[in-house]
Amino acid sequence: MAVAALSRREQNKHDKRARITAAARALFAHKGFAATTTQEIADAAGVAAGTIFTYARTKDDLLILVFHDEMLDVVERARTRALQQPRLRDQAIAFFNEIADYHERDLPLARALMRQLSYVESTDQRALVSQLMRRLTGHLAKLIDAAKATGEVAASRPLTVAARTLFAVYFLHLNGLLNGYLDRAQFERALTADFTLVLAGLAPARAARSTIR
Amino acid sequence: MAVAALSRREQNKHDKRARITAAARALFAHKGFAATTTQEIADAAGVAAGTIFTYARTKDDLLILVFHDEMLDVVERARTRALQQPRLRDQAIAFFNEIADYHERDLPLARALMRQLSYVESTDQRALVSQLMRRLTGHLAKLIDAAKATGEVAASRPLTVAARTLFAVYFLHLNGLLNGYLDRAQFERALTADFTLVLAGLAPARAARSTIR
DNA sequence: CGAAAATAATGAGCTTACTCATTTTTCTAT
DNA sequence: ATAGAAAAATGAGTAAGCTCATTATTTTCG
Incomplete structure (x- = not known):
């Protein structure tokens, strides 16, 4: 042991x-x-x-402690669910829908967590959040990488930028969902529309080389 | 009067x-x-x-009251600064850099504001934030629309989706900047890379290369 | 105008997150 | 094994955001 x-x-x-x-x-x-x-x-x-x-330095810190492990599980589930879809865009949507499902089970708690993510106070906390982020965007990057094999994404496209941008879109709309700007249907529509745009930028033989760094 | x-x-x-x-x-x-x-x-x-x-229902509410008007001014300044750039991508970067400059003048306050944006409590507050958002994405949409005339963006692309996605990218990286995940240089690099990707998805099917000087 | 109703202001008091001087537990060295 | 050092736990105390019963102001209407 x-x-x-x-x-x-x-x-x-x-x-x-x-x-x-x-x-x-x-x-x-x-x-x-x-x-x-x-x-x-x-x-x-x-x-x-x-x-x-x-x-825990503050009561809010407890949220991070409590949710860190749980979130790692959720991200794994999200990955599994994503892999059931054939196309990258639908994979990404499925991925974040799983996480949104999780948050919707306890909205007040999700809101509190969201607020905490926007106001990191200690180095420990930052480390925990960073680890979660890396895990999450890492999975996304793997999905995007796999899509290169199917020709859905041009081989030259940078994985981390794309994964980060998809996450940014999700993060904003999750904020909207949790704070009552969007209902769940609007959330999913916004996610779909924005992901479509982002993935268009990844597609091969379309946007030429516009020097993505 | x-x-x-x-x-x-x-x-x-x-x-x-x-x-x-x-x-x-x-x-x-x-x-x-x-x-x-x-x-x-x-x-x-x-x-x-x-x-x-x-x-104000809470002390945090005061932040929204205090910053609402001020932010409207900042957004106007951001628009002016953006218009000094010829290309859409640089316009978008200039736009958000102006806002980031503003936040960097008082980081603790910006952090408090950020947290408040992630935890909207009253209808009044939501209305004020919504108004700000609409103003901001409205300006962005106008910039994108103008870029259609120069051929930098395909005429068929939806304005609101693109504006929203750019804002999402900015919002995530501002969060990173304010919470110590990114320094200012990293913030700007991330913004540039992600905007480039998003705008690649907006480019016309063929002439993308030739319209970029 | 004057009385009653509606709305706004007040501030003592409550709740609760957080602090810190003291005490208890654990480790180290002889 | 024991003393002394280091680390951790304790809980009474503090501070500050917020509540709410009471008081003051403004409006409405006969």
């Missing part, structure tokens, strides 16, 4: 972090993020109120 | 709102958003602490 390598102190910290994260997750799901107090989380985790803040 | 039509009550409300907004703006600029208390704003505006919350 490789646990023998952990000192007692490290073991305690690990356990306590797990208890706090589990308690926070359960309470957020049950009564919502805003309505959950840090005191309640501390009680449920069996620690003192102040201890919470040695594991 | 149509001021005669205002009742005493409406006049009072208008004045008070103006005082509160001005006080908030000055204090935010002087000591930062987080360090400014609502009590200080109330004192500076000459109203009671509770009165603030009849004009």
Whole structure:
């Protein structure tokens, strides 16, 4: 189990972090993020109120802790779902729809998470978010790369730029969905239209070489 | 001026709102958003602490009030600056660089604003943000439309989709800039690369190369 | 005008995220 | 094993955003 390598102190910290994260997750799901107090989380985790803040600098930090692992799973599911589509555009749409499905299951929580992504406070937090982003755009890049084999995308096109741009489109529209500017149908229509435009820029033998860097 | 039509009550409300907004703006600029208390704003505006919350549901709401007008000006400046460039891609880059310049003058405030844009709470707030968005993407759409005349963009391409996609790219990278994922140089490189891709999707089928000098 | 209704302002008080001086636990070295 | 150092946990205290019952102002209408 490789646990023998952990000192007692490290073991305690690990356990306590797990208890706090589990308690926070359960309470957020049950009564919502805003309505959950840090005191309640501390009680449920069996620690003192102040201890919470040695594991998360702010209450918002807890969101990142709670969702990091869960999100990694969601991204994997999204990839699986994407691969069921033959064409790149539909793959990308399926990919983000899976993630949107996940967020729609608990809108207030998704909104809180979204806000947190827009206001990163600590280096730890930035590292966790970065890891998620890399995982996500990495999957997208792989899908785009595979589409080069089918001739759907020109071989010369840069993967990271394209993946990033698709993510940018998704990010904006997710914001719209979560903040009530778009309903789900509008979200999907916007995603489709914008992805079509972006992928047009990737297509072979159309836009000539306009020096993509 | 149509001021005669205002009742005493409406006049009072208008004045008070103006005082509160001005006080908030000055204090935010002087000591930062987080360090400014609502009590200080109330004192500076000459109203009671509770009165603030009849004009803004939350402290965050004040940000939207404060920045709405200011942002409209910034967008106009951005348009002027964009028009100094001959090519659409450079126009779009200049446009958003002007806005980024504005945000960089007060990063903490920009960060607070960004967070607020990701967590819209009231209908009023949504209306103000929507108006800003429409103004901004409207200008972009006009630039794209003008590029149709020069043959840089195919006449058949939809304006709103393209404008929206450019904004999405900007929005993501501004987030990166404000949250420390990107420095300004990386921000501009990312913007350039992604815009190039998006605009490749707008180019006419054949003559793309020849229209780019 | 004057009274009643409608709207706005007030500020003491509450809630809760977060701090920090103190205490407890764990590690290290002799 | 024990003392001393280092790290972690504690929880009472603090601060600040926000609420809401009360008071003040403005409008409406007989």
